[in-house]
Amino acid sequence: MLGKITQMKLSQICLLGANVCLALTVVAGPDALESGFQHPPDSAKAQTWWHWMNGNITRAGITADLEAMKRAGEGGATIVNVDCGIPRGPVSFMTPEWREMFKFAVAEASRLGLSLCVENCAGWSSSGGPWNTPENAMQKVTTSEAHLTGPQHFVSTVPQPPTNLGYYRDIAVLAFPAAGDQNPRMSDFAPVVSVSSGEVPGDKLTDGDPTTYLSLPVPRPNQPQYAQLAFPLPFSARAITVGGQTAMPDCSGAILVSEDGQAFHAVAPFALNKGALCTRTFSLGSEPVTARYWRVQFNAIGKKVKATATIPLAEISLSSRLTIDNVESKAGFTGNAVLADARADASAVGAIPRQQIVDLSGKLTPDGK
Numbered sequence: 001m002l003g004k005i006t007q008m009k010l011s012q013i014c015l016l017g018a019n020v021c022l023a024l025t026v027v028a029g030p031d032a033l034e035s036g037f038q039h040p041p042d043s044a045k046a047q048t049w050w051h052w053m054n055g056n057i058t059r060a061g062i063t064a065d066l067e068a069m070k071r072a073g074e075g076g077a078t079i080v081n082v083d084c085g086i087p088r089g090p091v092s093f094m095t096p097e098w099r100e101m102f103k104f105a106v107a108e109a110s111r112l113g114l115s116l117c118v119e120n121c122a123g124w125s126s127s128g129g130p131w132n133t134p135e136n137a138m139q140k141v142t143t144s145e146a147h148l149t150g151p152q153h154f155v156s157t158v159p160q161p162p163t164n165l166g167y168y169r170d171i172a173v174l175a176f177p178a179a180g181d182q183n184p185r186m187s188d189f190a191p192v193v194s195v196s197s198g199e200v201p202g203d204k205l206t207d208g209d210p211t212t213y214l215s216l217p218v219p220r221p222n223q224p225q226y227a228q229l230a231f232p233l234p235f236s237a238r239a240i241t242v243g244g245q246t247a248m249p250d251c252s253g254a255i256l257v258s259e260d261g262q263a264f265h266a267v268a269p270f271a272l273n274k275g276a277l278c279t280r281t282f283s284l285g286s287e288p289v290t291a292r293y294w295r296v297q298f299n300a301i302g303k304k305v306k307a308t309a310t311i312p313l314a315e316i317s318l319s320s321r322l323t324i325d326n327v328e329s330k331a332g333f334t335g336n337a338v339l340a341d342a343r344a345d346a347s348a349v350g351a352i353p354r355q356q357i358v359d360l361s362g363k364l365t366p367d368g369k
Contacts, residue, residue, distance in 0.1 A: 004022075004361065010053075011296045019054075019221040020071050021085070023226065025245065029172060041113075042113070043075075044075075045073060045074060046074060047074060047075050047076045047078065047080075047115065047117075049078055049080050050065065050069075050080065051078070051082050051084075052082075052088070053083065053084065053099075054082070054084070054086050054089055054319060055088055055090060055091045055092050055093065056086070056301065057089060057091045057101050059101070059204060061107060062101065062104060062105045062109055062161065066105070066112055067107050067112065068089075069112075070112045070114060072112070073115065073274040076105040076114045076115030076116055077100050077109075077116060078117040078118065078119070079102070079116070079119065079124070080115075080119050081093050081119070081122035082122070082123065082124060086247035089287050091366075092130070092183060093122045093128070095130075097129055099102070099362070102118070110350065125346065131146050131339055133167040134167035137165075137167075137169050140164075140331075140333055141171065141331065142161040142163070142168070143161050144158070144160060144162075145159070146159055146328035150317070152339075155369065156369065157341035157367070157368045157369050158172070158173060158364065158368055158369070166168070169199075170361075170368075171362050172307050173363065174330060174333060174356070174358065174359060174360065174361075175358040175360050176352050176356060176358070177352065177356055186206070186235065186237075186317060187206065189231050190231075191206065191217075191231045191233055191235070191294075192229070193205050193227065193229055193230075194228045195214065195216060195226065195227045195228070195313065196226045196227075197214075197216055197225065199214055200348050201214050201227070204314070205227060205313060205314070205315060205316045206229075206317070208317075209315075210243055210245075211314070212314055213245055213312045215310040215312050216298065216310060216313055217249070217300070218301045218302060218305060218307065218310065218311060219298045220251070220307070223251065224297050224298060225297070225298045225311065226256075226295045226296060226298065227296050227313055229293070229295075229318070230292065231292050231294075232292075233292070234290045234292050235290070235291070235294070236290055236320050237279055237284060237289055237294075237319060238285065238289070238319065238320055238321060239282060239284055239322075239323035239325075240255055240294070240318050240319070241311075241316070241319070242270065242279070242280055242283050242313075243314045243315055243316075244279070244311065244312050244313050244316075244317070245278065245309075246278060247312050248273075248278035248304040248311065249301055249302060249309050249310055250272070250273055250301060250302030250304070251271070251272050251298050251300065251302065251305070251311060252269070252270065252271040252272070252273075252299060252300050252301075253269070253270060253271075253297045253298040253299040253300070254267075254268065254269050254270065255267050255268045255269075255270060255282065255294070255296060255297075255300065256264040256295040257289060257293065257294055257295070258291060258293040258296070259293070260292075260293075264293070267284055268282055268283075268284050268285075279328055280328055281300055281323055281324075281326065282326070283323050283326075290318060291317040296313075296316055298311060307339075322351050
């Protein structure tokens with residue numbers, strides 16, 4: 001009777017797929033099942049991604065990585081060519097040197113009994129390679145601004161927005177009211193910058209250049225780290241932009257303000273995530289916050305961040321504009337999460353009505369005038 005029941009169950013499972021039926025037929029009985037878990041066949045072993053990091057490849061490194069996979073019980077790996085913002089190595093993707101390294105990796109994997117796969121192209125989207133030119137690569141929207149006082153007849157070159165790999169094309173030129181003196185620029189107030197580490201930052205955090213930065217120690221329990229802007233007169237802001245280098249670790253904290261530089265209180269939390277683009281704009285709400293002293297204070301780091309790591313802080317910028325919170329992530333410029341929020345009120349003072357935005361794209365000449 002037991003044999004008949006077992007046969008009926010196997011027959012029913014076989015209808016779902018031959019592979020399932022075959023597995024049940026091979027792993028028969030408690031001893032074989034236990035042995036299969038303790039010593040799984042190669043077909044059941046886990047495999048891993050194997051990042052070849054921006055051409056930083058050596059034969060010794062290939063052997064060390066594959067032997068480590070073998071010791072860990074992996075069944076194989078898939079090679080993924082990525083850069084992740086790290087310095088470029090000597091072996092560029094798909095060059096003769098790269099092909100030799102790949103051939104060597106295949107031989108080493110075969111020696112160790114590991115299977116080896118490779119993504120068909122470089123990059124997270126598997127669409128990169130030396131055959132792909134910048135104009136056909138993935139794109140993002142980039143912008144620049146020119147501040148004018150009207151009415152006037154304007155004939156000049158519009159500032160060139162930032163570019164990547166030297167490629168750029170225009171999408172649109174838009175004009176809109178900037179509300180005059182209601183939107184003062186932070187640089188006109190000449191804030192004095194200081195940091196908790198005691199380093200003298202100069203203008204590294206206010207020069208508008210993301211390549212100049214300083215390194216703060218990571219915060220520890222009851223020992224936060226901060227960068228401070230001290231204004232000669234109170235400055236009003238609705239948003240703050242915090243920028244760092246690509247080595248920015250996962251960290252979080254709060255924006256603090258003070259009238260006397262002694263008693264501070266928080267006006268908004270913030271978080272920065274490790275990633276290729278570590279710049280975020282945080283809304284402070286529709287009503288401006290006014291203070292003489294502003295601090296970006298780091299209170300905590302991610303669980304995987306080492307205590308010896310540093311926070312490469314590049315920019316702090318306050319703006320009185322009504323701003324969309326976390327606009328960089330919402331525009332798709334980062335891989336950071338986008339959460340719903342209600343801090344930007346489209347009806348608030350400072351919001352620009354759509355009917356006041358003028359499309360001047362047809363007035364732009366091919367040379368940017």
